[in-house]
Amino acid sequence: KAGVTQTPRYLIKTRGQQVTLSCSPISGHRSVSWYQQTPGQGLQFLFEYFSETQRNKGNFPGRFSGRQFSNSRSEMNVSTLELGDSALYLCASSLMAAGKAFFGQGTRLTVV
Amino acid sequence: SQQGEEDPQALSIQEGENATMNCSYKTSINNLQWYRQNSGRGLVHLILIRSNEREKHSGRLRVTLDTSKKSSSLLITASRAADTASYFCATEALIQGAQKLVFGQGTRLTINP
Numbered sequence: 001k002a003g004v005t006q007t008p009r010y011l012i013k014t015r016g017q018q019v020t021l022s023c024s025p026i027s028g029h030r031s032v033s034w035y036q037q038t039p040g041q042g043l044q045f046l047f048e049y050f051s052e053t054q055r056n057k058g059n060f061p062g063r064f065s066g067r068q069f070s071n072s073r074s075e076m077n078v079s080t081l082e083l084g085d086s087a088l089y090l091c092a093s094s095l096m097a098a099g100k101a102f103f104g105q106g107t108r109l110t111v112v
Numbered sequence: 113s114q115q116g117e118e119d120p121q122a123l124s125i126q127e128g129e130n131a132t133m134n135c136s137y138k139t140s141i142n143n144l145q146w147y148r149q150n151s152g153r154g155l156v157h158l159i160l161i162r163s164n165e166r167e168k169h170s171g172r173l174r175v176t177l178d179t180s181k182k183s184s185s186l187l188i189t190a191s192r193a194a195d196t197a198s199y200f201c202a203t204e205a206l207i208q209g210a211q212k213l214v215f216g217q218g219t220r221l222t223i224n225p
Contacts, residue, residue, distance in 0.1 A: 004154070033213065043155075043200065043215040056210040090154055098204035098211035100145065103154035 002027065004093050006104035013111050018079040021107045025072050025093030032074040033101065034066060037088040046089075048097055049074055055097065081111045116144075116201045116216035124222040131188045133219040135201030136181075144177055144184050145202045149218070155200065158186075191223045 005024040013019050025032050034046040045058040049068035066076040072093075078085055088108050092101040119134045137144070143162045147155040161168045161177045161184065168175045174187040188195055198218040205214045 006154075035215075042217040045212055045214065048210070048212055056208065056212045088152065092155070092213075096211075098142070098213050100157050100160055101147075101155070101202075101213055102157065103147075105154045106152070108152070 004091060004102050004104035006089075006091050006107050008107060009105060010108045011110070013081050013109065015081055015083060015111060017081050018077060019081060019109060020075055020077045021089055021091075021109075023074045023076075023091030023093075023104060025074070025091075026102055029093035029095055029102070030072055031094045031097050031099075032068055032072065033092045033094070033097075034074070034076050035090045035092065036060075037090055037106075038086075043090070046076065050097065078109075083111050085109065086111045116203050116214060118199070118201055118216040118219045120219060121217065122220045122222070124224060125191060127191055127193055127223050127225050129191055131191050131195070131221055131223075133186045133199050133221070135184045135186070135216055137184075137201075137203045138182065139203075139205065141179075141203045143204070144175075145213070146173075146175060146184075146186050147200045147202060147215075149198045149200065151197075158199075188221075191221075193223050193225055195221060196223045197221060 031050045033048040036044045048056040052068045068074045088106045090106045092103045094101045116137045145160045146158045149155045172189045177184045200218045202215045
């Protein structure tokens with residue numbers, strides 16, 4: 001069974017640009033969660049999608065958004081990038097929201 | 113603030129020794145999970161312990177859960193260099209009517225050869 005796939009693995013963007021990250025969950029998993037990981041803040045919850053609906057959202061500004069498609073693949077978008085958005089963005093899929101989570105390798109975003 | 117808090121933040125031991133990491137949480141839980149993260153990679157699920165369980169084993173891992181103290185510990189026995197990683201506990205939080213998994217800040221474990 002294929003694991004969680006995140007693309008791209010690395011990304012360099014300049015301030016003010018926008019970025020879209022992609023996550024393909026494990027087949028059969030309908031819950032997809034996104035996390036931002038930085039050295040100072042640790043692992044911060046961004047949002048969770050289940051069957052194309054956002055069920056939960058973390059404490060992030062509206063520049064951070066996401067969506068989930070009918071095949072459970074998910075994308076997250078960050079607009080008007082700031083230097084502080086530089087982080088490892090992790091996607092996790094699971095059968096249920098707070099169950100055993102399977103993580104992708106992450107997308108390392110660097111904003112310059 | 114985080115639902116789960118790990119202690120210590122960093123731990124350095126010699127290969128072959130045992131490593132113990134602790135996690136404290138704030139609210140009632142259905143289960144508590146431990147994950148490992150190698151540098152810059154995704155997290156890997158290690159073990160899940162349910163609220164009605166007190167101890168669980170998986171290979172060289174032993175997890176205990178004390179719901180009265182709202183704490184858990186992860187013991188890695190006979191440590192190896194490959195165990196060098198960050199370890200996170202994760203608990204559920206009910207936010208706005210939906211469950212989500214909340215991670216602690218993690219313990220950075222270094223195994224010295």
